[in-house]
Amino acid sequence: MSNAAPILSLRGVTRRFGGLVAVRDVDLDVVPGTIHGLIGPNGAGKSTAFDLVSGVTPVSAGTIRFDGRDVTHLPVHMRVEAGICRTFQTPRLFEAMTVLETVLTGRHRHARCGFLGSMFSLGAKARDEAQQTEVALRLLALVGLDGEADTTVSGLSYGARRKLEIARALATEPRLLLLDEVASGLNPVETEFVAGIIRRLAAEGMTIVLVEHDMRFIMGLCERVTVLNFGARIADGPPVSVTGDEAVIEAYLGRPRTDATPRREARRQHG
Amino acid sequence: MTFVIQLMSGLAVGCIYGLVAIGFSMIYRAMGLVNFAQADIMMIGAFLGYAILVAAPGIPFWLAIIGAMLGAALLGFVIERVAIRPSVARRADQVYLVLLTLGIGIVLSNGARLIWGADPVVYPTGLTHQTLTLAGYPLPAVYLYIAVVMPALLVGLHLFFTRTWLGLALRAAADDPDTAATMGVRPALATSVSFALASAIGAAAGVLYAPISYVSFDMGVIGVKAFAAAVVGTLGSIPGAVLGGFIIGLGETFGGQLIATEYQDSIAFAIMIGILLLKPTGLLSGARR
Numbered sequence: 001m002s003n004a005a006p007i008l009s010l011r012g013v014t015r016r017f018g019g020l021v022a023v024r025d026v027d028l029d030v031v032p033g034t035i036h037g038l039i040g041p042n043g044a045g046k047s048t049a050f051d052l053v054s055g056v057t058p059v060s061a062g063t064i065r066f067d068g069r070d071v072t073h074l075p076v077h078m079r080v081e082a083g084i085c086r087t088f089q090t091p092r093l094f095e096a097m098t099v100l101e102t103v104l105t106g107r108h109r110h111a112r113c114g115f116l117g118s119m120f121s122l123g124a125k126a127r128d129e130a131q132q133t134e135v136a137l138r139l140l141a142l143v144g145l146d147g148e149a150d151t152t153v154s155g156l157s158y159g160a161r162r163k164l165e166i167a168r169a170l171a172t173e174p175r176l177l178l179l180d181e182v183a184s185g186l187n188p189v190e191t192e193f194v195a196g197i198i199r200r201l202a203a204e205g206m207t208i209v210l211v212e213h214d215m216r217f218i219m220g221l222c223e224r225v226t227v228l229n230f231g232a233r234i235a236d237g238p239p240v241s242v243t244g245d246e247a248v249i250e251a252y253l254g255r256p257r258t259d260a261t262p263r264r265e266a267r268r269q270h271g
Numbered sequence: 272m273t274f275v276i277q278l279m280s281g282l283a284v285g286c287i288y289g290l291v292a293i294g295f296s297m298i299y300r301a302m303g304l305v306n307f308a309q310a311d312i313m314m315i316g317a318f319l320g321y322a323i324l325v326a327a328p329g330i331p332f333w334l335a336i337i338g339a340m341l342g343a344a345l346l347g348f349v350i351e352r353v354a355i356r357p358s359v360a361r362r363a364d365q366v367y368l369v370l371l372t373l374g375i376g377i378v379l380s381n382g383a384r385l386i387w388g389a390d391p392v393v394y395p396t397g398l399t400h401q402t403l404t405l406a407g408y409p410l411p412a413v414y415l416y417i418a419v420v421m422p423a424l425l426v427g428l429h430l431f432f433t434r435t436w437l438g439l440a441l442r443a444a445a446d447d448p449d450t451a452a453t454m455g456v457r458p459a460l461a462t463s464v465s466f467a468l469a470s471a472i473g474a475a476a477g478v479l480y481a482p483i484s485y486v487s488f489d490m491g492v493i494g495v496k497a498f499a500a501a502v503v504g505t506l507g508s509i510p511g512a513v514l515g516g517f518i519i520g521l522g523e524t525f526g527g528q529l530i531a532t533e534y535q536d537s538i539a540f541a542i543m544i545g546i547l548l549l550k551p552t553g554l555l556s557g558a559r560r
Contacts, residue, residue, distance in 0.1 A: 054453060080455035092450040094443050105443045108436040109455040172455055 005068070007032040007207050008053065008084075008176055013062035015048055015231075022048040024231040025062070030176070030224075035202045036209045037222035037239070041251055045231035046211040047089055050178050053209075054086040055079045066176065081109065085174035089181045089211075091161040093153045099164055100149040103136040106171025110135075139167040143197060159190045166197065176207045183217045195221055219243065227251065273528075275408050281524030282517065283414050283483065286421045289516020290476035291497030293428075293509055294469035300445045300507040301465035304365065307372045308350065309473055310494015311379040316343040316474020317486045318387055324395050332398055332416060339478045340471040347470025350375060351463045359462075376491060384488040391487035399482045413482040420475060428472075428509065437464065496523070496536070499543040505553030514554060518542060 006029035015023040023045040030036045038046050051057035053064060055076040064072045071079055085106075094102055110132065140146045143163035148156070156164065162182060169177060179198070183191045191214075198221060202208055212218045218225060219239045227235040227242055229251040235242050242248055291313050298306040319339040323330060354375055358368055393399055401412035432438040437460075443451035444461030452458050477490075484490065500519040504511025519539050526538035546554065 056449060056453070076449070076452035077455050077457045080453060086453055088450070092447060094446040094450070096446065097442065101439060101442075105439055105451070105454045105456070108440050168454065 004031050004033075006030055007067055008209070009065040010049075010053070011063050011065075013049070013052060013064060014060045015045075015052055015057060016060045021231050023052060023228075026228070026231075026233050028226055028233070028236075030207060030209055032175075032207050033202065033205050034207060034223045035198060035221050036207070037218040037225040038209060038211045038228065039213075039215065039218055039225060040228035040234075043230075044228040044251075046228055047180055048231075049228065050086060050180050050209075050211055054084060054178060056086075080172050080174075083173075083175035084178070085169040085172045085176075086178035087162075087165045087169050087180055087182060089184070091158075091165040093156075093161060093164060093168075095152075095154045097153055098149065099140065099145055099151050099153060099156070100133070100136055102153055102164060103139055103167050103171045104132060106168045107132045107136055110173065136167075136171060139170050140164075142170070142200075143167045144193065158185050159187070162186060162190075162194070166194070170201075174206070176209065177201065178209050178211075180211045181213060182210065183212065183214050191217060215243075275406075276410065277524050277528055278521070279405075279408070279410050279414060280483075281521035283411075283417050283520075284480075284524065285500075285517040285520020286417050287476045287480045287516070288493070288497045288500040288520050289513040290421065290424065290472050290479075291494055292501035292504070292512035292516050294473045295498055295501040296504075296507050296509055296512045297465050297469045297472075299501075301441070301461050302359070304355075304368050304372070305498075305506070306466075306469070307369065307494070307498075308376040308379060309372075309469065310491040310497060311376040311383075312343055312347060312350075312470045313473040313477040313480075313494065313497075314486075314488065314491045315346060315379055315383060315477070316340070316470075317477030317481045317490065318383055319343060319474060320478035320481060321387070321392055321394060321486050328395065332396060332413075333420075335396075336416075336420065336475055336478045339474040343474030343477075344467040344471040347466040347468075348463055350470075351466035355466070356459060356462065376494075380488050380491055387486075387488065389488065391485040393485055394481050396482070411483055413479065417479050420479060424472060424475060425509075425513065428468075431468075441465065496539045499539055503543050503546050503553060505555040508553070508555045511553060511555035518546075518554075 008028070008030040010026055010028040013023060013026045014021065026049065038049060040046050048057065052059050055074060059072060063070060066079070066082055066084060069082065071082060074082065094105065137146060137149065140149060143166050145160060145163055145167065148160065153164070162185070166179070166182065182194055186194060195217065198208055198210070210218060210222065222239055224237065225239050225242045226233060227245070227248050234247045234251060235245045291310060294309045294312070295305065298304055298309070316339045319342040320335045323335045323338045354371060355368070358371055398413050402409045403412045403415060432442055440451065440456045441461050441464060443454060444456050444458060448458045448461065451461070496519055497516070500515035501512050502515070503518055504513070504515030519542060522542045523535045523539040527535040530538065550556070
C-alpha cells in the first residue's frame with residue numbers, strides 16, 4: 001500500500017435493506033490520483049457501495065471519510081461540493097435538456113454570480129455565462145460530443161449518453177470521480193475511447209473509482225482492485241495478485257468441481 | 272358585436288385561469304404535488320393588491336400587481352418552509368400532502384375573512400369601471416393590463432427557465448431530484464422556489480381578475496376551474512396550463528352564452544370531462560415540457 005494518506009476511506013461500512021445485507025463491514029482505502037477498481041459478481045454490492053459513498057443511500061453502520069473529513073452523514077449535494085461526483089449504472093440524464101444545458105447543470109455551483117444575482121447584474125452574467133459555456137464545451141470536446149451541443153438529450157445514442165454523463169460529472173470539478181459500469185453497453189471502440197479519457201483524468205491528478213463487470217477493462221486500467229462478494233470484501237490489491245487470488249476465482253467461477261463441495265456450503269462459508 | 276365582446280371576455284378570463292393553472296403545474300412538476308391552496312394564494316394576492324391600493328391611493332396599477340406578487344411570493348415561500356417541507360421530510364403520503372394544501376387553503380381563506388371581512392370589496396381605482404373602446408367595442412380597461420402582463424410573465428418564465436442558473440437547476444430537480452442532487456442542486460431549493468414563483472404568478476392573476484370581478488375571501492372557488500384548465504392541458508406543463516386556461520375560459524363564456532350563464536361552471540367541467548375522456552393524460556402530454 002502506498003504511503004499517501006487515502007483520499008477516500010471506508011471503515012466497517014454496512015448497509016442493510018430489511019433482512020438483506022447488501023454491503024457488509026467493508027473497509028476500503030483509495031489512494032489519491034489512482035484508478036481504483038471495485039469488482040465482484042452480480043449482486044456483490046458494488047453499486048450499493050457507490051450509493052453509500054455518493055450519499056444517495058445512507059449507511060446502516062460504519063464511517064466514510066473523504067480527504068480527512070467525515071462525510072458519512074453529509075447529504076448528496078454537499079458531498080458534490082466536497083468533491084465527490086458519480087455516474088449511474090444506467091445513465092440518468094435530464095431528457096428534455098440540450099446536451100450543453102446538461103453539462104451546465106454541473107457548472108451551476110461554479111457560476112460566479114449567485115442564483116438571484118445572476119438575474120440582475122446582466123453584464124457580469126453575460127461574462128460569467130460565456131465562461132461557464134466555454135468550460136462546458138471543453139468538457140464536451142473531451143468526451144467527443146462537441147458537435148452535439150444543441151442536440152436534445154432524448155435523441156442521443158446509448159454511447160453518447162454514457163459520455164455525456166461523464167462530461168456532466170466532470171463539470172462539477174470532482175476530486176473523486178465514481179464511475180458505475182461506465183463501459184457497459186459500449187462497443188470496443190467506444191470502450192477504448194472512454195478508457196483513454198479515464199487515463200487522461202488520472203494523469204491530471206483526479207482520483208477515479210470504477211465499478212465494473214468487464215474484467216479486462218478493469219485490469220488494463222486500475223492500479224488497485226478491491227473485490228466484493230455477497231457484500232463483503234474478499235480481496236484487495238494490485239490486479240495481478242487479485243486475479244490469482246483463490247477466493248476471487250471461486251467467487252467468479254464457483255468452486256472447482258473436483259473439490260466436490262456443494263455450492264451452498266461454499267456460500268455459507270463466505271456469508 | 273356581442274361575439275367580439277364575448278371572445279375578449281373569454282380570452283381575458285382564460286388568461287386568469289391559465290395563470291393560476293401555471294401555478295398548479297409548476298408545483299406539480301417540481302414535487303408531484305397538487306397544491307389546492309394555489310387558488311387561495313391568488314385570493315390573498317388580490318387582497319394584497321387591494322391593501323396596496325387603499326394604503327397608497329393613486330398608485331399605478333402595475334405597482335399594485337408587483338407588490339402583490341412580491342407579498343405572495345413571500346407567503347408561498349413561508350408556506351413551503353413551515354408546512355410542506357416538514358411533512359415531506361417526514362415522508363408524508365401524497366394524499367396527506369394534498370389534504371394539507373386543502374387545509375392551508377381554508378386557513379388562508381378564513382384568515383382573509385378575518386382581516387378584510389366577509390363582504391366583497393371593490394378595488395378603489397378608476398380601472399374598475401373604466402372601459403376602453405377597441406375598434407368600436409367597449410371593453411373593460413383592465414383587459415389591456417391582462418394583455419400585457421400575461422405575455423410578459425410567459426416570456427419572463429421562459430427566460431428564467433432557459434437563461435438562469437436557478438432556472439436550469441430547477442428544471443434538473445423537477446426532472447429527477449436525486450440525479451440533480453448529484454450535480455450539487457439542493458433538493459429543497461426547487462420546491463421553495465417553485466412555491467414562491469407559483470404564488471407570485473397566482474397573485475398577479477388575482478390582482479388582474481379583481482377589477483372584472485370583485486375581491487372576496489371565497490373567490491378561491493375559481494381555482495377549481497383553473498385546476499380543470501391545468502388538467503386539460505396536462506398537469507405539469509406550462510404551455511398546457513395556458514392552453515387549458517383559454518379552452519376553459521372561452522368554452523365557458525361561449526357555452527354560457529349559448530345555454531345560460533348560470534351553467535358556466537358546469538360547462539367548464541363538462542369540457543374537462545370531455546377532453547379527459549378523449550385524451551386522459553391531457554392535451555399536451557406527448558409534448559416536451
